[in-house]
Amino acid sequence: MQLKVYLFEDVALKQALQPLTQHRSVAELWVGTSSLESKWPTRVSNADQAEIEVLSAVLPLASTFALLDQLPQDSCYVSAGRILAKKGKGTLPIEQPLPFLQHPEELLTYQADFLRAEINGNNPAPGNNTFISAEHIYIHPTAQVQGSILDASHGPIYIGEDVNIQIGTLIQGPAALLKGATTNMGAKIRPNTTIGPGCKVGGEINHSIFFPFSNKAHDGYLGNSIVGSFSNLGALTNGSNLRNDILPVSLYDYLLKAPRNTGIKSVGQIIGDYVTTGVGTNLNTGTVIGSHCNLSSIGFPPRYIPSFSYGEYPALRAFDFEKAFASACAWIKLKNQEIPENLRQSMEEIWKADTSFRN
Structure with missing residues (x-):
């Protein structure tokens, strides 16, 4: 998608997505390997600069991008009376249910989709670790991974910049540990989990999202x-x-x-x-x-x-x-x-x- 996108908020949706939106906008919610707003390829901060305006709760999936590219000039996509996207004057409504967040737990519903779409393996050398399906594992050059088992046979694994994976850590993909995250010894990270930037985790975590820090x-x-x-x-x-x-x-x-x-x-x-x-x-x-x-x-x-x-x-x-x-x-x-x-x-x-x- 090459259109310049401006994201607009919906007050009712922001309230419905509490407590996660008490200190942030809907666009700043995290899923997969990043926040929603960072997933839009070409985003502008002013509606006057935009070619298309999109509700911030709309999920930036490949299927969403394809539908937005097809939106005619001066038209808008609507669902149950709510405007989801509009181009130009947006005066011609077109019923088109784009996927968008209405409740906090829906971030978990789409977690696996985003992780699988956003992680590309770099087939790292195992060193003193055990890697299963290493071709689906990405490890940043600055990350430290010691004496651990990473299993990407059922989904990709992303180990980001300056991540520290301590000995005995078990990770099942799809999963992502983002910049500066740390696991304690013996941590168990199960599928569909994101450990956000600067987080420190241990014990057992399954199908969960940790926002930064x-x-x-x-x-x-x-x-x-x-x-x-x-x-x-x-x-x-x-x-x-x-x-x-x-x-x-x-x-x-x-x-x-x-x-x-x-x-x-x-x-x-x-x-x-x-x-x-x-x-x-x-x-x-x-x-x-x-x-x-x-x-x-x-x-x-x-x-x-x-x-x-x-x-x-x-x-x-x-x-x-x-x-x-x-x-x-x-x-x-x-x-x-x-x-x-x-x-x-x-x-x-x-x-x-x-x-x-x-x-």
Whole structure:
């Protein structure tokens, strides 16, 4: 696709995709090996410069690019009354259901498609590692991989710049570990998993997406889950991703302000930014945790935890705002990143939006 693309936001979709969009736009959500916005070949920041305008939640798949190339001048693609893309004046509506995100867990639905499309193997020499189907494995020259097993027989594996794979790590493709990510000894990375830039992980992780600069460094299981940025899951934090009765999982929906049946049997946790869990915290199937939470629990806490929740369940209370702000800044500095100028303002907006739920 060679068209100059401008991505526009939909307020209702941004709300529905919370808590992942509390600190970022829809276009900045991660899936596969990068954010949505970075997957568009020719993107401009001003609508006046664009040849085509596209809803930011539209998934930039090869099939999407082909349909957008076919959009006539001064027409728009619509689905159920929502404009998905428009060219020129966009006055002629054409019913065309492009794939687009409506709920957070849908990132996991498309995870394998993006990983398979975006990873090209470079057939690295195994060294002191065991590589299965090495032709489908990419390892950046600056990455360190020691005493590990990488199995790409069922999907490609990407090991990015400055990634450190410690001894005993097991990786099954499709999977991607992005710039500066680290695994602890004996980590188990199972299929359809993305470990974002600057993340440190250990234990067992399956079909999950870690946004940049988050940790789950120690033993514990996480599956069919998404973790926002600058979050830290303490040692032996475990997340269930399957109901005992194997019925479809419900997730709290920020737009509906109520649980929503996903129709999916395997859904773990949707975790916002700047969330920390204590040692041995157990999280139930289909748990949604808002941003800026500091929590621990011996039993299972609620399946919806509002932003700025603090303490050990069942004695959760509001996280003091200044302490939450200081904690967020500390995690940003720990990851050697710059504190955003609008961090306090963004946190204040989240605080106000979730006040009624904390009460």
